[in-house]
Amino acid sequence: MLNNVVIACHTLSDELNLAYALTNCTYPVIWIDSEYHSDPNKLRKKLQETVDSVKDADNLLFAYGCCGNGLVGIHASTANLIIPKTEDCISMVMSKPGEKYERVKETYFLTKGWIESSKSISKEFENALKKYGLKKTKMIFEIMLKNYKYLMLIDTGAYNVAEYIPKAEEIARMTSLKLLLEKGDIWFLIKLLKGPYDEDFCVVKKGEKVTVEHFGFTDKDSFHQDSIIL
Known part of the structure; x- marks a missing residue:
């Protein structure tokens, strides 16, 4: 073996x-x-x-x-x-077997793992708030996310996605991105x-x-x- x-x-x-x-x-x-x-x-x-x-x-x-x-x-x-x-x-x-995944353009992706990561966008927003305050933080994130329009939460089937929708909605609000929910595998x-x-x-x-x-x-x-x- x-x-x-x-x-x-x-x-x-x-x-x-x-x-x-x-x-x-x-x-x-x-x-x-x-x-x-x-x-x-x-x-x-x-x-x-x-x-x-x-x-x-x-x-x-x-x-x-x-x-x-x-x-x-x-x-x-x-x-x-x-x-x-x-x-x-x-x-x-x-991706799906035999098919290459084509990314949805202008999309920032999330899973439970990314939301809970030490480098997650929500934690980085919180860190920026402590450093710069709300007005400057929003300005910074508008510049950093200027090429994004969507925030996609991926339901990989490995966690209860319903528990993370509120957090994804919060991130979408603070970054002014449109939230999408997609099925993964x-x-x-x-x-x-x-x-x-x-x-x-x-x-x-x-x-x-x-x-x-x-x-x-x-x-x-x-x-x-x-x-x-x-």
Whole structure:
């Protein structure tokens, strides 16, 4: 039996835990704090340290997408790397088997994991309020969110979405964005745990490095990031 280890972002904890329950998976998980998502270079450094620290694994299964190029450049120093061929975790939970998810333009995405994250938009708004007061905070967020019109709460099926609608409504009000509710899925995470590792995944052999080409992108491609740094 293969010795697999999962490396996962904490924002996907509800979704991954459900995938574990549905598949009866027993692979060990190394959780990575969501704070690293705000800087692809810091994320890459943290993930490389994690890869280097794993001993006696055959495959490291990443509950990550390309994540703003944060996974590009990681060296498969200790095991093969299996990575969903998606732009990021939003694309991962919004895609359907055999279909690439096309983002709704001008949309900022939320799940329970992102709402509760230390880098969530609501926490950043609260931090800005303490620093700058209401008037300046609203002005800052109007500038930062000038390219957004919508706020989408994704029902991944891994949590009670009704409990988070009020919070999403509050965020929509304070950011002047229109709230949308959409259904997501965790099939990608289930397939990450069960396989097969086909065209839906980047398979990076031990000794190789992750490239943008593994994800089907080119160096000229730009990547969406849902992080706001104050």
